[in-house]
Amino acid sequence: MSEDAEKTRRLITFKKKLEERAQQLDSELKEVQTMLETVDSLLLEKSFKHIEIPRETAETRATAYREQMAIPSEPASAPHEDLNQLKTTDGKLLAELIVNEAEESLHVVPASDENFNINTPPFTQFLVERVLQKMQERDNELAKTGQITPDRIFNYSIIQENNIIHEIVIRNIGPDRLKELRSSIRWTFEKMHEKTKT
Numbered sequence: 001m002s003e004d005a006e007k008t009r010r011l012i013t014f015k016k017k018l019e020e021r022a023q024q025l026d027s028e029l030k031e032v033q034t035m036l037e038t039v040d041s042l043l044l045e046k047s048f049k050h051i052e053i054p055r056e057t058a059e060t061r062a063t064a065y066r067e068q069m070a071i072p073s074e075p076a077s078a079p080h081e082d083l084n085q086l087k088t089t090d091g092k093l094l095a096e097l098i099v100n101e102a103e104e105s106l107h108v109v110p111a112s113d114e115n116f117n118i119n120t121p122p123f124t125q126f127l128v129e130r131v132l133q134k135m136q137e138r139d140n141e142l143a144k145t146g147q148i149t150p151d152r153i154f155n156y157s158i159i160q161e162n163n164i165i166h167e168i169v170i171r172n173i174g175p176d177r178l179k180e181l182r183s184s185i186r187w188t189f190e191k192m193h194e195k196t197k198t
Helices: 003-046 055-069 123-144 178-197
Strands: 085-087 093-100 105-110 155-161 164-171
Touching: 085 178, 093 178, 105 178, 123 155, 123 178
Parallel strands: none
Antiparallel strands: 085 093, 093 105, 105 164, 155 164
């Protein structure tokens, strides 16, 4: 084999190694970007979930919301009471919904005689992971593409003490999500209520 042919062979081999290394680096870069997106998502979720506050503060806030929105503490007899109250099929009060349309926020205050635990199915598995987190993820994607601003991203807080839910605060719900949220929360709380009875 001539000297020129040997050099050419070595260059071809070297080029092949460079191409393989470039592919490897590209793959590693994609993995790092995926991990960064996952960490960003986790940080965002952690900043909105499972806020621990004393029971007195949660009850004080719930009372203040009721007074501000003129929502009675006891079930009202008005024909439209179901718009602001979640009940079982047999009429048992599960929670009050306090909607602030101007702020596009929703406050969910469980009934005083209910002790809904965040570990009782299907709270985390369904309401948090399949409803609330999915809505937040959709808005994160919209924000990434500039369709909404970061301050309009759907977010939520679960106010609890010793795993007992005192209030769920949901912001940037938008008019199109209220019906789905009300339905999902009522179904979740009804299933949790059934489990606590047995």
